[in-house]
Amino acid sequence: xxxxxxxxxxxxxxxxxxxxxxxxxxxxxxxxxxxxxxxxxxxxxxxxxxxxxxxxxxxxxxxxxxxxxxxxxxxxxxxxxxxxxxxxxxxxxxxxxxxxxxxxxxxxxxxxxxxxxxxxxxxxxxxxxxxxxxxxxxxxxxxxxxxxxxxxxxxxxxxxxxxxxxxxxxxxxxxxxxxxxxxxxxxxxxxxxxx
Ligand code: CTP
Ligand code: MG
Numbered sequence: 749x750x751x752x753x754x755x756x757x758x759x760x761x762x763x764x765x766x767x768x769x770x771x772x773x774x775x776x777x778x779x780x781x782x783x784x785x786x787x788x789x790x791x792x793x794x795x796x797x798x799x800x801x802x803x804x805x806x807x808x809x810x811x812x813x814x815x816x817x818x819x820x821x822x823x824x825x826x827x828x829x830x831x832x833x834x835x836x837x838x839x840x841x842x843x844x845x846x847x848x849x850x851x852x853x854x855x856x857x858x859x860x861x862x863x864x865x866x867x868x869x870x871x872x873x874x875x876x877x878x879x880x881x882x883x884x885x886x887x888x889x890x891x892x893x894x895x896x897x898x899x900x901x902x903x904x905x906x907x908x909x910x911x912x913x914x915x916x917x918x919x920x921x922x923x924x925x926x927x928x929x930x931x932x933x934x935x936x937x938x939x940x941x942x943x
Pocket of ligand 2 (some may be wrong): 856
């Protein structure tokens with residue numbers, strides 16, 4: 749089916765961002781990594797609240813960067829196998845995977861910064877923001893990277909990788925995959941709140 753192909757190709761592109769966003773939660777309960785769980789903001793305050801809060805740690809940031817880039821590397825090894833079935837499969841590269849991962853983690857931190865300014869505690873739900881923060885960050889970083897490497901500073905720069913329709917597919921389906929992922933993490937007791 750045509751639509752399914754579009755979805756699979758779009759997910760192929762955004763996969764490093766998904767992995768970078770979930771890795772921090774996955775490693776949060778590993779006991780020998782506990783000592784690296786220092787908050788990125790170092791406990792600092794801004795306007796009577798934490799800058800980012802305890803939910804954004806160095807351990808999470810590093811784990812996300814490594815896991816997202818690693819999945820991107822695995823994708824580079826596999827994509828020729830899938831090419832016959834999906835002729836317009838977006839080509840993953842290691843720098844692109846690194847940018848998607850860094851963007852995802854940055855977007856998540858930007859959302860935490862915003863939530864703290866609004867006096868919301870870590871774990872308090874911020875619908876839409878919680879689900880899309882990392883995707884917006886990933887797209888922004890990936891766009892900057894492709895614009896810089898192709899010297900094409902237009903909104904269309906990302907179309908080397910995916911069409912406008914596929915961009916919207918990612919935006920629309922991410923809240924659903926995010927909810928399913930968080931529900932699983934909650935059931936596995938990786939997360940204290942199911943969002
Ligand atoms: N996490 C982390 N480091 C990061 C991102 C996430 O350690 N850079 C871990 C934390 O254990 C965090 C969990 O992943 O609690 C879930 O992340 P998220 O839902 O984004 O954080 P919240 O705790 O809900 O905090 P916030 O309100 O700031 O988003
Ligand atoms: Mg969050």
